[in-house]
Amino acid sequence: MDAxxxxxSLPENLSVxxxxxxxxxxxxxxxxxxxxxxxxxxxxxxxxxxxxxxxxRCLQCKNKPCMQGCPVAINIPGFIEKVxxxxxxxxxxxxxxxxxxxxxxxxxxxQENQCQKFCTVGKTxxxxxxxxxxxxxxxxxxxxxxxxxxxxKEATGKKVAVVGxxxxxxxxxxxxxxxxxxxxxxxxxxxxxxxxVYGIPEFRLPKALVQKEIDKLxxxxxxxxxxxxxxxxxxxxxxxxxxxxxxxxxxTGAGLPKFMNIPGENYVGVFSANEYLTRSNLxxxxxxDCALTPLYHSNKVAVFGGGNVAMDAARTALRLGAEKVxxxxxxxxxxxxxxxxxxxxxxxxxxxxLMLNQPLEIxxxxxxxxxxxxxxxxxxxxxxxxxxxxxxxxxxxxxxxDFDTVIVAIGNASNPLIKMTTPEIEVNKRGNFIVNPExxxxxxxGLYAGGDIVLxxxxxxxxxxxxxxxxxxxxxxxxxxx
Amino acid sequence: MxxxxxxxxxxxxxxxxEVEAPYIAKERKAGQFIILQLGEDFDERIPLTIADADVExxxxxxxxxxxxxxxxxxxxxxxxxxIANLLGPLGHPTEIKPYGKVVIVGGGIGVAPSFPIAQAxxxxxxxxxxxxxxxxxxxxxxxDRMHSIDxxxxxxxxxxxxxxxxxxxxxLKELCETWHxxxxxxxxxxxxxxxxxxxxxxxxxxxxxxxxTIMIDGTGMCGGCRVMIDGKMKFVCVDGPEFDGHLxxxxxxxxxxxxxxxxxxxxxxxxxxxxxxxxxxxx
Numbered sequence: 001m002d003a004x005x006x007x008x009s010l011p012e013n014l015s016v017x018x019x020x021x022x023x024x025x026x027x028x029x030x031x032x033x034x035x036x037x038x039x040x041x042x043x044x045x046x047x048x049x050x051x052x053x054x055x056x057r058c059l060q061c062k063n064k065p066c067m068q069g070c071p072v073a074i075n076i077p078g079f080i081e082k083v084x085x086x087x088x089x090x091x092x093x094x095x096x097x098x099x100x101x102x103x104x105x106x107x108x109x110x111q112e113n114q115c116q117k118f119c120t121v122g123k124t125x126x127x128x129x130x131x132x133x134x135x136x137x138x139x140x141x142x143x144x145x146x147x148x149x150x151x152x153k154e155a156t157g158k159k160v161a162v163v164g165x166x167x168x169x170x171x172x173x174x175x176x177x178x179x180x181x182x183x184x185x186x187x188x189x190x191x192x193x194x195x196x197v198y199g200i201p202e203f204r205l206p207k208a209l210v211q212k213e214i215d216k217l218x219x220x221x222x223x224x225x226x227x228x229x230x231x232x233x234x235x236x237x238x239x240x241x242x243x244x245x246x247x248x249x250x251x252t253g254a255g256l257p258k259f260m261n262i263p264g265e266n267y268v269g270v271f272s273a274n275e276y277l278t279r280s281n282l283x284x285x286x287x288x289d290c291a292l293t294p295l296y297h298s299n300k301v302a303v304f305g306g307g308n309v310a311m312d313a314a315r316t317a318l319r320l321g322a323e324k325v326x327x328x329x330x331x332x333x334x335x336x337x338x339x340x341x342x343x344x345x346x347x348x349x350x351x352x353x354l355m356l357n358q359p360l361e362i363x364x365x366x367x368x369x370x371x372x373x374x375x376x377x378x379x380x381x382x383x384x385x386x387x388x389x390x391x392x393x394x395x396x397x398x399x400x401x402d403f404d405t406v407i408v409a410i411g412n413a414s415n416p417l418i419k420m421t422t423p424e425i426e427v428n429k430r431g432n433f434i435v436n437p438e439x440x441x442x443x444x445x446g447l448y449a450g451g452d453i454v455l456x457x458x459x460x461x462x463x464x465x466x467x468x469x470x471x472x473x474x475x476x477x478x479x480x481x482x
Numbered sequence: 483m484x485x486x487x488x489x490x491x492x493x494x495x496x497x498x499x500e501v502e503a504p505y506i507a508k509e510r511k512a513g514q515f516i517i518l519q520l521g522e523d524f525d526e527r528i529p530l531t532i533a534d535a536d537v538e539x540x541x542x543x544x545x546x547x548x549x550x551x552x553x554x555x556x557x558x559x560x561x562x563x564x565i566a567n568l569l570g571p572l573g574h575p576t577e578i579k580p581y582g583k584v585v586i587v588g589g590g591i592g593v594a595p596s597f598p599i600a601q602a603x604x605x606x607x608x609x610x611x612x613x614x615x616x617x618x619x620x621x622x623x624x625x626d627r628m629h630s631i632d633x634x635x636x637x638x639x640x641x642x643x644x645x646x647x648x649x650x651x652x653x654l655k656e657l658c659e660t661w662h663x664x665x666x667x668x669x670x671x672x673x674x675x676x677x678x679x680x681x682x683x684x685x686x687x688x689x690x691x692x693x694x695t696i697m698i699d700g701t702g703m704c705g706g707c708r709v710m711i712d713g714k715m716k717f718v719c720v721d722g723p724e725f726d727g728h729l730x731x732x733x734x735x736x737x738x739x740x741x742x743x744x745x746x747x748x749x750x751x752x753x754x755x756x757x758x759x760x761x762x763x764x765x
Binding site for chain 2: 190198229232233234257259261265266267268269271274278279282283284287290291293294296368415416417420
């Protein structure tokens with residue numbers, strides 16, 4: 001029975017049992033064999049019938065357990081109810097009370113660890129993967145509903161700078177502008193969107209969607225200055241003193257790639273995931289007929305790491321023509337921080353997973369090009385501070401594997417630039433800004449921060465939540481300064 | 483958009499552009515660089531050192547050799563055209579202080595970025611001696627500017643068509659022996675900087691070099707510019723571009739510069755073809 005027939009066959013008034021009997025709607029996706037050769041979005045989105053069926057699986061629990069899993073506390077049953085009534089514009093309104101970027105979050109949030117983790121349907125079925133697919137419903141709403149631009153309050157005469165243009169900054173800029181302040185967003189790259197543009201690949205998050213959010217900011221009257229590196233083009237101090245900004249929000253993210261510190265990491269053919277992805281995503285190097293930014297041509301690619309960025313890099317390598325891509329991770333697939341869905345997609349596309357192996361050294365040929373990786377086998381020991389069982393190397397189990405390219409995707413540290421040029425800012429030993437967790441305020445008056453520059457590498461939704469929290473605090477601060 | 487306000491061709495493939503960039507003109511210090519991208523989406527981002535600036539006019543001077551696809555396209559731009567994206571000033575400025583005696587070595591187009599450093603070193607009260615080198619007379623640039631700082635600037639060419647015949651390392655060695663500099667700043671092709679560092683090492687003279695590696699963003703994000711300095715990984719864009727030449731792993735740096743050689747050769751060929759067509763059309 002297809003979704004249309006199933007929807008037609010549903011009784012008028014659904015009992016809890018009826019709802020639990022509706023099968024979870026699978027996300028229609030491009031065929032793995034086809035999509036691994038193109039950059040188009042993998043998941044194509046629900047049909048209208050599917051989204052209504054999926055929405056009807058929601059039990060509308062009185063205590064709304066899903067909401068406690070959402071970092072920005074979207075009224076989830078509220079918007080799902082509107083979807084059941086086919087009122088998609090109404091659903092979008094409910095989401096927008098809490099979230100500004102549903103089209104993006106519906107695609108990249110780790111829902112299985114957030115809202116869907118607490119879903120009663122998933123609990124009843126003793127399988128979180130059987131929870132109501134909240135993210136997919138959210139995505140449908142964002143893609144199909146329209147909303148008017150938010151109302152901008154009367155001009156306050158205050159000027160606020162937003163540094164960076166990723167999710168934390170987009171959220172902060174929108175809320176600050178709504179309050180009637182004049183807002184200028186500064187971005188170092190030639191394109192806005194931060195990690196949404198340079199990091200997350202097109203096949204997972206189409207760049208046109210990010211541009212839509214940026215265009216919305218512009219329509220609201222936010223000024224955007226690209227090619228402007230705060231710290232170098234102008235310092236924080238100059239923005240306050242000479243350019244007369246009343247407050248500044250810093251959302252510069254975690255953009256400094258970490259390396260393994262193993263021998264051979266500087267051979268030709270070793271890339272940080274940031275570089276590899278930036279070449280492809282931001283510089284469009286995958287369009288080799290027209291892009292001038294060169295790509296490294298690979299046949300056998302090793303990706304170190306087990307997070308979403310590792311999956312993105314591995315799947316990008318396939319699309320760029322690699323014959324074989326292997327993810328090397330020192331724990332097992334169970335402990336991988338990547339979203340299950342991303343791992344699943346990578347497996348479907350033919351990415352190989354070499355688990356319980358730790359890279360020891362990258363091997364090079366006489367010309368200094370990568371020719372392989374020396375790894376050591378591991379077994380799982382006791383749980384570590386992260387709660388995951390930690391890998392223990394098995395002595396004497398070293399061996400070598402052939403590769404011509406290595407992508408290091410083991411995480412990012414905070415960008416040091418603003419700290420370098422504003423030494424008064426208090427940071428922790430990892431370089432993250434120390435802020436008041438309630439307000440995002442730093443030790444410098446009028447200077448706020450949020451997102452990965454405070455949290456260390458985290459998620460889009462958390463960054464967005466941080467941006468909104470800081471914007472609220474800035475609005476209050478400026479209110480008091482009238 | 484950054485408008486080109488003047489353009490001078492210094493040799494068959496070396497150009498000096500003056501570009502509107504008021505913030506950069508005001509903020510830049512000796513030793514810093516910019517990243518530019520000519521058009522929008524499909525152009526690449528390349529780093530170029532800032533050769534000079536005019537704060538009042540709000541312009542900066544960029545000197546480059548048309549060697550790759552982007553520098554070639556850049557060389558075709560005319561006064562009044564614009565560069566879509568220009569980011570800077572990037573990197574740490576040169577540490578200018580009264581060292582005492584300073585030797586500035588500029589090789590090839592590296593003479594241009596060494597000029598603001600020579601200027602600043604002199605202003606800080608240092609005695610400054612300059613060595614400039616090039617393959618031949620036609621490729622010698624910035625001679626007036628350099629002579630204005632050191633009237634006895636030593637000129638060296640590979641073929642002897644101007645100044646002494648030889649390499650910059652020869653007068654550098656002599657100065658180390660007879661003049662005893664406190665600091666040497668060497669800017670030029672990587673191989674020249676490597677040998678300048680090797681030349682000064684036995685004399686224990688601190689030698690600063692300015693590295694120009696492969697880069698995308700220039701803000702610390704991609705890690706493509708990484709080099710090994712005294713066994714530690716550093717990013718040229720945020721930790722440099724200047725480093726102690728005695729601590730640089732030159733061989734690794736030279737190797738990594740060749741990462742995209744195949745593609746560059748191909749692009750270069752395309753550019754030459756384009757050039758031939760343009761010339762043919764003019765006839």
